[in-house]
Amino acid sequence: MNIHNQYHWIRFTNLKPVYNPRKLDDSVFSENDFRHSYTFYHHAHDHLYQLCCGSLSILINQNHCNGKIKKLFEKPFIHYSNHCETVVVDYSSPNIAKPFHLGHFRATVTGNFVKNINEAFGNKVIGINYIGDWGTQFDILASGFSKYGDQVELRRNPIEHLYKVYVQVNRDIQSSNKKNLPYGIDHGDQSVNFFKPILNNTTEIQSRDTEFWRYIREVTCEQLQSNYQRMNIQFTSYEYESDYVEKAYALANMLLANGLAYKSSDGLTCMSTANNNDVNFSNQNIILLKSDKSTLYLTRDIAAAISRYEKYHFDRIHYVVEIGQRLHFQQLNYVLLKMGYNWPVLSMVGDDGDDNTDNDQCSQCARNLLHIPFGRIMGMSTRKGEGLFLLDILNNAQQFMLNRMKSSQNTRITQNESVNPPLLCQNEIADHLGVTCLVTTMFAYPRQKPINLQTFLGLPVTSSSTTMKNSHLLKSSAVSELCGLTLQYCHARLCSLESRSISSGLFPFKVNSSDPTSIVFDMDQLIHEFDQFKEWPSTTINEKSFVKLADQLCRFSTVLRTAYSKYEPHYVLQYALQLTSDVNSAWKHLPVLACTTKEDQLIRLFIFLASRNVLASCLRLMGIKPLNAI
Numbered sequence: 001m002n003i004h005n006q007y008h009w010i011r012f013t014n015l016k017p018v019y020n021p022r023k024l025d026d027s028v029f030s031e032n033d034f035r036h037s038y039t040f041y042h043h044a045h046d047h048l049y050q051l052c053c054g055s056l057s058i059l060i061n062q063n064h065c066n067g068k069i070k071k072l073f074e075k076p077f078i079h080y081s082n083h084c085e086t087v088v089v090d091y092s093s094p095n096i097a098k099p100f101h102l103g104h105f106r107a108t109v110t111g112n113f114v115k116n117i118n119e120a121f122g123n124k125v126i127g128i129n130y131i132g133d134w135g136t137q138f139d140i141l142a143s144g145f146s147k148y149g150d151q152v153e154l155r156r157n158p159i160e161h162l163y164k165v166y167v168q169v170n171r172d173i174q175s176s177n178k179k180n181l182p183y184g185i186d187h188g189d190q191s192v193n194f195f196k197p198i199l200n201n202t203t204e205i206q207s208r209d210t211e212f213w214r215y216i217r218e219v220t221c222e223q224l225q226s227n228y229q230r231m232n233i234q235f236t237s238y239e240y241e242s243d244y245v246e247k248a249y250a251l252a253n254m255l256l257a258n259g260l261a262y263k264s265s266d267g268l269t270c271m272s273t274a275n276n277n278d279v280n281f282s283n284q285n286i287i288l289l290k291s292d293k294s295t296l297y298l299t300r301d302i303a304a305a306i307s308r309y310e311k312y313h314f315d316r317i318h319y320v321v322e323i324g325q326r327l328h329f330q331q332l333n334y335v336l337l338k339m340g341y342n343w344p345v346l347s348m349v350g351d352d353g354d355d356n357t358d359n360d361q362c363s364q365c366a367r368n369l370l371h372i373p374f375g376r377i378m379g380m381s382t383r384k385g386e387g388l389f390l391l392d393i394l395n396n397a398q399q400f401m402l403n404r405m406k407s408s409q410n411t412r413i414t415q416n417e418s419v420n421p422p423l424l425c426q427n428e429i430a431d432h433l434g435v436t437c438l439v440t441t442m443f444a445y446p447r448q449k450p451i452n453l454q455t456f457l458g459l460p461v462t463s464s465s466t467t468m469k470n471s472h473l474l475k476s477s478a479v480s481e482l483c484g485l486t487l488q489y490c491h492a493r494l495c496s497l498e499s500r501s502i503s504s505g506l507f508p509f510k511v512n513s514s515d516p517t518s519i520v521f522d523m524d525q526l527i528h529e530f531d532q533f534k535e536w537p538s539t540t541i542n543e544k545s546f547v548k549l550a551d552q553l554c555r556f557s558t559v560l561r562t563a564y565s566k567y568e569p570h571y572v573l574q575y576a577l578q579l580t581s582d583v584n585s586a587w588k589h590l591p592v593l594a595c596t597t598k599e600d601q602l603i604r605l606f607i608f609l610a611s612r613n614v615l616a617s618c619l620r621l622m623g624i625k626p627l628n629a630i
Contacts, residue, residue, distance in 0.1 A: 085123045088308055089115045091320035092233070095132035096220040097141055097162040100227050100390040102377045102453060102461060103322065106442045110374045111320035112233055112623040113443075113569040120621060121564055126236045126312055130304065131224075133217050134241040135297060142212065144169025158219040160389075223391075230394055231435055232625050239304065247303035248295040252288040260338055267291030271335060286331045298328060302335050309341070316343065316369075318567075323373035323448060333370055344370045372567055375450040388461045397434025398427070400457040401485075405430060405630065429630060433485055436624050440484035443573040443622060457481060483577055487619060488627050490580040494612035495628040497592060501605055504593055529602055537599040545586040549607060552582045556614050560621075569622055576618035583611050 091111020094104050115127045144165045145154075153161045217240070228234070252269050255261035261271045269289035288299050305317065319329060333344045405426060438456065445451055453461055501507035540546055555575065563571040590604045616626040 085118075085315040086126070086312055087118045087123045088126045088128060088312055088314045088317040089118070089320065090128045090130050090318065091115070092228075092235075093130040093132065093321070094220075094224065095137065097138070097159070097166065097216045098220075099159055099163050100224065101388070102390065102393065105231075105390055105438065106374055106377055106451075107320060107322065108228075108231065108233055109439050109442055109623055110372070110447060110569065113572075113621065114318055114320055114372060114567050116621050116623060117560075117564050117567070120560070126308075126314070127234070128308070129224075129235045129238050131217075131221070131238065131240045132297075133213070134245060134300070138213065140169055140173070141166050141216075144172070145212075158216070159223055162216065227390060227394075230431060231439075232623055241297070241300055241304075244300040244303040244307065245295055247307060248299040249289070249293070251303050251306070252295065252299055255288065255335075255339075261288055269293075271338065273334060286335060288335075298331055298335075301328075301332055305332065305336060305344075306339075306341075309343070314343070318372050319370060320372045320374065322376055324376060326371065326373060329371035369567075372447075374447050375445070378450055378452045388459070393438070393456055393459065393461060394431070394434055396459040397438060397457050398431040401430035401433040401437075402427065405433075429627060432625055432627060433488060433630070436484035436488055436619075437481055438484075439622055439624055440487070440573055441481055443569040444480040444483065446570050447568055483573070484624070487576055487580055487615065487624075489630060490583055491612060491615050491619065491626045492628060492630045493587070494583070494608055494615070497605070497608055498612070500593060506593065506598075506601055507605060529598075533599055537597060537603060539595075539597075540590065540600045540603050543586075543589055545582070545589040546604075546607065549579075549582045549586045549611065552579050553607070553610055553614060556617075563621075572618050572621050576615060576622075579611060579615055579618070583608070583615075 089111055091114070092104065092108040094100060111127070115125050118125045141162065145162070148165045148168050150161065221238075252261065255271065256263070256269055261269055264270050264285070268285075268287050268291055270285040270287050273284050273286060286298070287296060289295060308314065308317065321329070336344045434457075441453070441456065442451070455461060498507065559571055559575040563569065586607070590607075592601055592604045592608065595601055595604065619626045
């Protein structure tokens with residue numbers, strides 16, 4: 001039977017208090033008292049919930065109270081606002097016909113964190129993947145395919161072949177100094193121009209080109225789905241840039257008719273930013289339509305934002321996009337404000353990563369932040385052919401973990417054995433571990449810092465020339481690469497403790513009535529056991545490692561609020577690593593099954609259960625599946 005239920009409930013409401021903390025005067029505690037509030041949670045349906053609205057609060061005075069537990073009472077963990085906000089998060093958003101690389105990976109996992117932590121704080125979140133399937137880059141690719149493409153190779157290995165074509169055609173552009181071509185590429189007597197704007201507010205593509213375009217979009221999305229499944233990523237909705245071409249054209253003409261835009265002497269449709277003191281691009285023109293009346297990425301983004309607002313009536317919208325696109329979002333913000341929308345806000349107090357920023361002020365701004373920037377992964381230029389495909393990196397990571405598991409004496413899962421729900425064999429577990437390590441490598445650094453990731457688990461991931469040029473930037477180390485493995489091993493060890501506690505009869509359980517193969521913990525019986533305590537075991541609660549672990553658990557709510565206010569997954573990872581370190585320390589000094597008294601056994605098991613739940617919540621916030629056994 002599966003003894004590891006996905007969600008663990010712990011209730012404390014029936015526990016009898018020794019003191020009422022509201023009636024305690026200052027004479028009860030000295031200046032060195034430790035007033036800790038420990039709250040234990042579980043994670044269900046990708047939301048954090050407080051366990052039965054209860055928490056264990058321990059007031060410890062090591063000098064005068066002999067470390068005894070003085071009070072167990074209810075205290076809410078996250079104070080949800082009365083208004084549940086609707087939040088749209090636009091993230092990942094790759095282009096068709098291009099391979100998924102580490103830059104896309106960082107965009108995806110960072111956006112997924114923003115989505116997860118908003119859900120944790122009770123918001124309704126719509127995660128959108130906005131696929132780039134329109135524009136000049138496709139003209140370049142299609143033109144290059146007519147010269148370098150091979151239909152047989154396209155069917156056999158579409159993304160890799162299209163990538164090679166794209167790299168080669170960009171080399172042609174660079175060598176011929178035609179970097180500013182608005183459409184296609186001339187070669188011989190041919191000129192390819194797929195996107196032909198029509199004056200009657202439509203855009204058409206020749207029928208043969210439509211088939212090519214749709215095929216590329218289809219095969220790209222198939223590979224994306226495979227990558228997202230391995231990364232544990234789910235989106236609410238998929239949108240395509242081509243969905244907004246006609247709306248963007250109509251929008252530009254509406255702005256022109258209302259006097260918010262004008263026609264330049266060279267036929268461009270523009271919006272002026274003259275005499276504007278709120279943006280850094282004052283006296284610049286924002287181009288909305290080209291001279292041939294074709295739309296731009298910005299115009300389509302504006303149309304998409306308005307369409308989403310009309311559909312979802314959101315309170316906030318976030319674009320999780322690389323920091324180099326800051327000007328684009330300044331322009332997007334400016335146009336939307338000019339049109340009368342009041343939800344886009346550009347700047348946030350503390351957005352530079354300053355840890356000393358006032359949390360309340362920062363949180364107030366973060367709730368309306370339009371652009372959530374993240375630092376660039378250096379050496380990932382698809383035009384130059386730099387960087388490995390994410391597929392290759394993940395496959396290498398899987399093999400690395402598989403070899404490590406096979407050589408480790410502590411590995412409990414055989415090649416065909418499955419204990420993790422859903423059923424996972426050794427290969428699948430190795431894949432999860434590889435993804436875990438890559439996610440934590442991204443989160444090992446503050447969100448806005450660039451990363452120069454030269455290798456990952458022994459495999460080069462960037463070009464050597466780029467590595468040399470950016471050697472002064474943040475670099476990944478072997479420690480940061482494997483820190484995710486540390487978290488998963490700790491979680492699996494704590495799950496094993498739960499299993500052995502049930503097997504020994506220490507921890508009460510009952511069979512799930514709805515699923516006879518599943519065992520759930522009988523928390524009512526556990527609470528009854530606690531009620532029988534005449535006093536709390538001083539041999540446990542006076543132990544330094546117990547106090548340190550309990551202190552770390554009480555920090556969880558503060559760390560979570562800070563991570564939410566700044567959208568900083570780095571804080572959650574650092575907390576999880578410290579929690580794991582404290583668990584490992586307590587593990588040495590607080591044996592559960594080997595101690596002599598049941599009171600000691602239960603209170604020790606209790607804090608390890610709490611640690612497992614909090615660690616699992618941290619992993620899920622980062623988009624990582626906690627593994628019950630390795």
